Amino acid sequence: MSRVRVKICGITNPEDALSAVAAGADALGFVFYEKSPRYVAPEAAARICAQVPAFVAKVGLFVDHDETAVRNVLSSVELELLQFHGNETESYCKQFDRPYIKAVRVNTENQIRDALAQYPSAKNLLLDAYVKGVPGGTGQKFDWGLIPVELAHYVILAGGLDPQNVAEAVSMIKPYAVDVSGGVEQAKGIKNQSAVQEFIKEVWRAQNVY
Ligand SMILES: O=C(O)c1ccccc1NCC(=O)[C@H](O)[C@H](O)COP(=O)(O)O
Numbered sequence: 601m602s603r604v605r606v607k608i609c610g611i612t613n614p615e616d617a618l619s620a621v622a623a624g625a626d627a628l629g630f631v632f633y634e635k636s637p638r639y640v641a642p643e644a645a646a647r648i649c650a651q652v653p654a655f656v657a658k659v660g661l662f663v664d665h666d667e668t669a670v671r672n673v674l675s676s677v678e679l680e681l682l683q684f685h686g687n688e689t690e691s692y693c694k695q696f697d698r699p700y701i702k703a704v705r706v707n708t709e710n711q712i713r714d715a716l717a718q719y720p721s722a723k724n725l726l727l728d729a730y731v732k733g734v735p736g737g738t739g740q741k742f743d744w745g746l747i748p749v750e751l752a753h754y755v756i757l758a759g760g761l762d763p764q765n766v767a768e769a770v771s772m773i774k775p776y777a778v779d780v781s782g783g784v785e786q787a788k789g790i791k792n793q794s795a796v797q798e799f800i801k802e803v804w805r806a807q808n809v810y
Contacts, residue, residue: 603809604770605777606800607659607756608784608791610638610737614648616791623797624804626777627657629683632665632673636737637788638781642673649678659683659701663735670696683726685735694721701756705730709746716751724776725751729759739782741765744773752776763798767806778803 608620609629617628630645631638640648649658660679662670664686673679674696682700684693693700702722704715707730715725727747729740741760757775762783769778784799786792 604775604803604807606803607657607777607779608781608796608799609659609661609758609779610636610781610785610789611648611791612638612640612644612789614651616793616796617648617652619793620791620796621652621656623793624800625656625796627659627681628652629659629661629779629781630677630679631661631737632669633661633663633685633735638737639789642676645673646677657681661685661736662688664688667692667695674698681723685728690719690721693719699723701726703728703736703758705735706742706746706759709748712746712748712751712755716754724754724756726756726758726779737781744769747773747775761799763795763802766799767802770803770806 605626607627607629608625610631611617611628630640657680659681661683682698685703701724702719703726706727728736729738729742731738731740739760752774753776755775756777756779757769757773758779761778761780784791784795
């Protein structure tokens with residue numbers, strides 16, 4: 601089994617980005633959804649991303665943005681991956697000539713299978729909790745039992761993870777990766793750097809990776 605990857609989402613400043621990288625993060629997420637308390641302006645994200653070393657993926661998050669807005673971000677920010685949290689279609693998601701992750705807000709098991717069929721070009725599906733009217737970053741868990749066992753290797757598990765519950769999630773689900781935002785924050789958009797370290801250590805501990 602390969603090591604479960606860790607994405608730290610909702611990065612808004614260079615200190616949190618570099619501290620997460622030093623702690624072992626595999627990917628950093630930048631929220632370009634203006635209604636989010638973790639919104640980061642493209643100019644600020646560009647400055648942060650320019651400081652991130654090689655082999656750490658920078659991921660841009662979007663929610664039903666118009667295509668021009670996504671292209672504008674891509675023209676100025678070094679992003680390896682896109683992550684879509686809205687009602688974007690597959691043809692919309694794949695038009696940007698960049699690998700993408702499709703977020704699915706989980707209610708039912710069939711929904712995960714349906715999303716797999718609907719987004720064959722997605723690199724991975726990110727599974728998050730369904731909360732009415734909120735496209736992501738809610739801090740809520742969903743029923744992990746809804747994840748079909750045979751799809752776990754393809755799944756980025758998100759929603760309400762924190763240093764206390766992530767080891768259980770990794771042992772139980774064995775996902776491709778885990779994704780956290782609120783569970784390692786000291787305030788919205790500001791990471792608790794010790795909690796980020798603890799979170800990553802717990803992911804590794806659950807797999808005996810040191
Ligand atoms: O973080 C946000 O505010 C946000 C807003 C709109 C779409 C997506 C958003 N965040 C996505 C994520 O950060 C991840 O899905 C995250 O791992 C789950 O968040 P959390 O439950 O806080 O760990």
